[in-house]
Amino acid sequence: MRVMRKESSPKKQTVYTEQMETFHRAADLIGMHPRVRLELEEPDFEHIFYVTLDVRDRLVPLHEDDEEAHRFKDLPASSMKAGDALEPIANGDFVLHRRALLNADITVREGVIRIANRGLFKMVKGEPRKFKAYRIQHNQVRGPYKGGVRFHKDVGLDLFKTLAAEMTWKTAIADIPFGGAKGGVRIDPQAYSREEMEHLTLRYMYKLKNLMGPFLDIPAPDVNTNGEIMAIMMRQFTDGQRTPHAFRGVVTGKDVRIGGSEGRLKATGQGVVYCIEEWARDKGFQLPGARVIVQGFGNVGSAAAELLAALGCRIVAVNDANATIHKDDGLDVAALVKYVHENPENLRKTVLGFPGATAIPKADFWNIDADIAIPAALGHEIDGNVAETVKVKLVVEGANGPTTPDGDRVLAMRKIDLIPDIIANAGGVTVSYYEWLQNQRMEHWTEQDVNARLERAIKSNYAIIRDISRDQPAKTVTHDSRRYCIGKTADMRTAAMILALKRIEAHYLLEGFSQ
Numbered sequence: 001m002r003v004m005r006k007e008s009s010p011k012k013q014t015v016y017t018e019q020m021e022t023f024h025r026a027a028d029l030i031g032m033h034p035r036v037r038l039e040l041e042e043p044d045f046e047h048i049f050y051v052t053l054d055v056r057d058r059l060v061p062l063h064e065d066d067e068e069a070h071r072f073k074d075l076p077a078s079s080m081k082a083g084d085a086l087e088p089i090a091n092g093d094f095v096l097h098r099r100a101l102l103n104a105d106i107t108v109r110e111g112v113i114r115i116a117n118r119g120l121f122k123m124v125k126g127e128p129r130k131f132k133a134y135r136i137q138h139n140q141v142r143g144p145y146k147g148g149v150r151f152h153k154d155v156g157l158d159l160f161k162t163l164a165a166e167m168t169w170k171t172a173i174a175d176i177p178f179g180g181a182k183g184g185v186r187i188d189p190q191a192y193s194r195e196e197m198e199h200l201t202l203r204y205m206y207k208l209k210n211l212m213g214p215f216l217d218i219p220a221p222d223v224n225t226n227g228e229i230m231a232i233m234m235r236q237f238t239d240g241q242r243t244p245h246a247f248r249g250v251v252t253g254k255d256v257r258i259g260g261s262e263g264r265l266k267a268t269g270q271g272v273v274y275c276i277e278e279w280a281r282d283k284g285f286q287l288p289g290a291r292v293i294v295q296g297f298g299n300v301g302s303a304a305a306e307l308l309a310a311l312g313c314r315i316v317a318v319n320d321a322n323a324t325i326h327k328d329d330g331l332d333v334a335a336l337v338k339y340v341h342e343n344p345e346n347l348r349k350t351v352l353g354f355p356g357a358t359a360i361p362k363a364d365f366w367n368i369d370a371d372i373a374i375p376a377a378l379g380h381e382i383d384g385n386v387a388e389t390v391k392v393k394l395v396v397e398g399a400n401g402p403t404t405p406d407g408d409r410v411l412a413m414r415k416i417d418l419i420p421d422i423i424a425n426a427g428g429v430t431v432s433y434y435e436w437l438q439n440q441r442m443e444h445w446t447e448q449d450v451n452a453r454l455e456r457a458i459k460s461n462y463a464i465i466r467d468i469s470r471d472q473p474a475k476t477v478t479h480d481s482r483r484y485c486i487g488k489t490a491d492m493r494t495a496a497m498i499l500a501l502k503r504i505e506a507h508y509l510l511e512g513f514s515q
C-alpha cells in the first residue's frame with residue numbers, strides 16, 4: 001500500500017524513524033490515503049534558533065584532594081555576612097551575587113577563596129552564553145499545535161521531532177481539538193540558578209512570540225519545566241497586550257491561582273492510574289497489594305506513585321537520575337514525596353539519601369520482582385536487554401518513548417502487557433485542554449469535575465484501543481469502537497496508533513486539502 005514512499009535506499013535509523021515504524025505499520029493497516037501519509041510523515045515546521053543568556057559569576061568547588069587545591073591549604077576562611085547572597089545550584093556551584101561582598105572579610109589567592117564549613121572555591125567570572133533552542137510544530141489539522149517544553153542537556157532536532165509527532169497522535173487519541181508540537185532548550189538546568197533559568201525562559205518565549213498563541217501553539221510543562229516556567233512564559237507572551245487575560249490559554253500547566261486547572265499537576269500520573277485500573281478490571285487483577293516499580297520521581301512518577309499507593313499498591317522501588325531506592329514491603333510514598341518535592345535543600349529533587357529505603361545499584365532496578373513497571377523518566381530505557389530481565393506483568397509508559405522497538409518485541413514475546421505512552425500519559429494534555437477551555441470561558445472547575453471528566457475520557461479511549469487490539473467492535477454507554485476496529489487484531493501500541501490515525505485522517509478526507 002505504501003506506493004508514494006520512495007524509501008528504496010536504506011535510511012539511517014534515528015529515534016524519529018524508529019518511532020515512525022509504528023506510524024507506518026498502522027497506516028498500512030488502515031490503508032491510509034497516500035497524501036495524508038505524506039502530510040503526517042514530517043513536521044509542518046521545524047524552528048531551530050539560539051537563545052543567549054548572561055551567566056552570573058560563580059564559585060566552583062575545588063575539592064581538597066585536587067592537585068590544585070594543595071596550594072591553598074593554608075588559605076584562611078573568608079567570612080561573608082550576607083551569606084544568602086551565595087545561591088546554591090544543584091550541581092554544587094554557587095552563584096556569587098555581588099551583595100555577598102558587602103561588609104565581607106575576604107582573602108582571595110589566585111581567584112580562590114575558602115568559605116568556612118564549605119571548603120575551597122574558584123571564582124569564575126560570568127559570561128554570555130548561547131544555547132540551541134527548538135520548537136517543532138508537527139501537525140495542526142485537528143487544532144492548535146500543542147506540546148511541552150523540555151530543558152535538558154541531551155535534546156536535539158531528532159528527539160523533538162519524535163516528541164512533537166507523539167503529541168499529534170496523543171491529542172487525537174485523547175480526542176481533544178489540538179495538534180502536536182514540542183520544543184525546548186539544550187541546557188543542563190542543574191548547572192544554572194533560578195534567575196538564570198527565568199532569563200533563559202523569557203528569551204525563549206520572546207523569540208517564539210510570533211509563533212505562539214492560544215489558537216496557534218500552546219506549550220506545557222515537560223522534563224525540567226513546571227508551573228513556574230509556564231507562568232514566566234505567559235508573562236512574556238502577554239506583556240504589552242491590551243487584553244492580557246484573553247491570552248491566558250497560551251500556556252497550560254499553570255498554577256491554579258493564575259488560571260491553571262485543578263487536577264493538572266497530577267493529571268498525567270492520574271491518567272496512568274486510570275489506565276492501570278482499566279487493565280486490572282479487564283484481567284481480574286487485584287490492585288491492593290500489587291507491587292510496583294517506578295522510574296522517575298518527577299511530576300509523572302511521583303503522582304502515579306502517590307495515587308497507586310492510595311489504592312493500596314506497594315511501591316517497592318524508585319529509580320531517578322541520581323539514585324535507586326528499594327523497600328520490599330513498600331515505600332512510604334507520602335514521606336518520599338515530601339523528601340523530594342517539599343524540601344528546599346533537596347536541590348536536585350532526588351530520592352538519593354531517602355532514609356526510609358535501601359540504596360541499590362540501577363542495574364538491579366528493572367529485575368525487581370513486581371507486578372507493574374512504570375517508566376516515567378526519559379526515552380529508550382527499556383531496550384531488548386531490560387525487557388528480557390523485567391519480572392512484571394504490565395509495563396505502563398508514563399514517559400514518552402521509554403520502550404525501544406527491540407524492547408517492544410521482547411515484551412510481546414514474553415507476553416508482558418504494555419500500555420503505550422500515547423494513551424497512558426495522555427492525562428496531562430487532556431487536563432491541559434480543560435485548562436484551556438476554562439481560560440477561554442473564564443471559568444474555574446472543581447477538582448472533582450476535572451477528574452470525573454478525565455476518568456471518562458481516558459477509560460473510554462482506553463476501551464476503544466483495547467477493542468481495536470482484540471478486533472472486538474463494541475458500543476457501550478461509555479465507548480463506541482465500531483468505527484475504529486479494522487478486521488484483524490493488533491498489539492496495543494499499533495492499536496493506539498490506528499485510533500489516532502483514523503481520527504486525524506478524517507479531517508483530511510472530509511475537509512480536503514487547501515491548494
Ligand code: NAD
Pocket residue numbers: 221222223224225268295296297298299300301319320321322350376377378379398399400425426428429
Ligand atoms: P520531571 O522533570 O518532573 O521528572 C523527571 C524525572 O526523571 C526525575 O525524577 C529525574 O530524576 C528522572 N530522570 C531523569 N533522567 C533519568 C535517568 N537517566 N534515569 C532515571 N531517571 C531519570 O519530568 P516529568 O514531567 O515527570 O516527565 C517525565 C516523563 O513523562 C517524560 O518522558 C515526559 O515527556 C513525560 N510526560 C510528562 C507529562 C507532564 O505532564 N509532565 C505529560 C506527558 C508525558
